[in-house]
Amino acid sequence: MLDFPTWKKTWLWLITAVAILAALPSLVSMTSAQWPEALPDPTVNLGLDLAGGSHILLEAEPSQVAAQRLENLEEAVRTSLRQAEPRIRIGDVSTADGRLTFMVEDMGEVDRARELILPLVNGNGMVREWDLSMVDETRFVLTPTEQGLEQAVTDAMDSATEVVRKRIDSLGTREPTIIRQGDTRIVVQVPGLQDPDALKELLGQTARLEFKLVDQTALPSDVAAGVAPPGSEIVPFAETTAQAGTSLAVRRLGGIRGDNLVGAQQTFDPQTNEPVVSITFDQQGGARFANLTRENVNKPFAIILDGKVLSAPNINEPILGGSASISGGFTTETANNLAISLRSGALPVDLAVIEERTVGPDLGADSIRSGLLAMTIGSVAVIVLMIATYGRFGIYATAALVINVLMILGIMAVLNTTLTLPGIAGFVLTIGAAVDANVLINERIREERKRGRRVVAAVETGYKEASRAIYDANVTNFIAGVLLFLFGSGPIRGFAVVLVIGLFTSVFTAVTLTRMWVAGWLRKARPSELNL
């Protein structure tokens, strides 16, 4: 047990040195000193609860994706049949119960219609997107497949994550974390943010911009009652507009979406000096916008943002340049936010903020300062107590404890883990375990001396007998740590990570390293009596 060949000693020192080196950047970053940029700098991330910042959990409603998908299908089916040569007429179109059903008016056209629709149903991916069945020979029924819907939700979440990332990047915050969580959630963590409200506003805005024709056939009384003519829908005016509280009937299909933008900027209306958002379409979008305006000169069209009408201007002449400006009772700030949102693209699905945790930077800094003070006092007290009780062995134990803390920090830095408040509880527990290991060993050596063993034999037996309990205690805590990590959520995991890392390092430092030092001392000093 006390035999340490040179190669073994070299290894132990090497491991220790590497772990401590890995901890250095983290330690330097806690002071005001600068870590040289040329060197690698793995640092322990401080959780938002310690460092300050915002944690926002966003959730999407999958049913919305399904509805959008159904609308897209309807539009695609109609377009494809309308553009067929000769045109195939359909009727009795319904989108109830998440299914699209329609009847082909001419029985002889059923097969041709079927051929046109099949590519839309099968999609271009690996999964079939819709099940196609026929009722009464002329009625088509398109039902979404489960895989198709799942795929659509996954795709929507992927692009939503991308959009969220773009929007946050536009704020210029440092090191935001944006992670998909589960099927329908996105976690956003932004350290050191000054104004979480701006962030939330930006993320909460879907920014789906639509241009739809106003249905002029609708009776004002029907619109007020919320009854739309066939093929139209009722859309309320936005609260910021002068017409807030009233609604408008617009044609459901045949409009265009503001997906194809290359630019969006907050500017001012030259006449009214009102803040507006200027948008520029890409080539495809510009062409469609030109078509829409050319075909509907002298008719009003509605500019709709996230299901609210911003304005409904008259088309005085075709707009061919591919750019337009949008007004709607904006302030400079809301116009600017909308411009950012439009630039980053619309969210394919609405995201709701279902959890928010914000810690102001002052509070975070206060926490760290008083935490460090308290830990310093505690450490000094522990060191005094250990040395007063175990003398030389207490010094070894203390040295092991310091190395232990550094190693935990170093490993956490290299693994790029985050230290949170619950993680500090894990820290306290592992340090307790490390102290306990040394107490067990030293008490056992005392005991063995009392029973009359010689110095070397007592130390050897002490380490051997105490190791069994240390081993069992650490394995049980390790098992607990792993299970907590697997079953627990965020904060519990923060605890478990530190615990599991700390168990390894505390056995290494409190048992192996101290044994090496004690062995070295015994060999050199050959004491006949232990002051323990």
Added chain:
Amino acid sequence: MKLLKLVPDDTNIAFLKWRVPFFAVSIVLIVASWIMVAVNGLNYGVDFAGGQEIRATFVGEAQAPVGEIRTTVGGLEGVENPVIQRFGAPNQVSIRVALPAEADGDPEYANRMADRITGALEADHPDVRIDGVDSVSGKVSGEFRDDAIWALVAAMLAVAAYIWIRFEWQFGVGGLFALFHDVSLTLGMFALFQLEFSLQIIAAILAIIGYSLNDTIVVYDRIRENLKKYRRMPVPELLDLSVNETLARTVMTSLTLLVALVPLLLFGPESLFGLVAAITLGIFVGTYSSIYMAAPLLVWMGVTSTSFVPDESDEDRQARLAREGR
């Protein structure tokens, strides 16, 4: 240098002599704790109940205007019985508002409400600094609760299974019971004093379980060792011996941890107070349960030295023969 000795050599305290009354008291405490949890309920923080907690500092004032805040916040739509507490310095408060029933099925409710509250505070008190906002919807808080319960149960059962494998089934049961005791008493304490029960407290309970487990295993290890050494010693006596032999270690370890924790309690950040207080309390509970729950259960479950018979090595046997004077 004369070293410190916290526990005199060769203590011989008859811990197990009082095992029946102590055990009875422990059972009563466990039952009382659960009754307390059932009757009083836990004072769930926003993590588990949903709602929002806002921490604010009134920068220019010596004292936070609690009364005015109550009027401002209480007058808002959807806010019922806001809990306004001092938090840290006299000009710092924490404002906690539970989710009303109508928030069901509206995951964004909590967040909108938090915005309303911070907005109203900032309008009425220009010198307010919002230090933190926690807003948790009912959906997320329910998941937190389920996750925490599953994680705790899974960890406790797995640990008991390991002790069973390494020791004997009686030890596994004893260890599990000791953990159950610790968790119950901690929960009971939180229910009794209506301290805020948050995710941090779950972390504290985890630390308590870890510590208590450590303690139980140290005592069990010594019992296992002594069972091999002293085959003929009556089990209660043997348990007493084991507890006494490890007493110096128990006292020293607990004291060291307390010495580290008390400064955190006194000078540490306000946000850590609940966590550290629970762990500190847990050190006493955990140490107690190792001696008075984990050990006496072994007597009643009929642990005998035959459980560990074949393990005696030559060295141990010679040591035993020498000790037993043959």
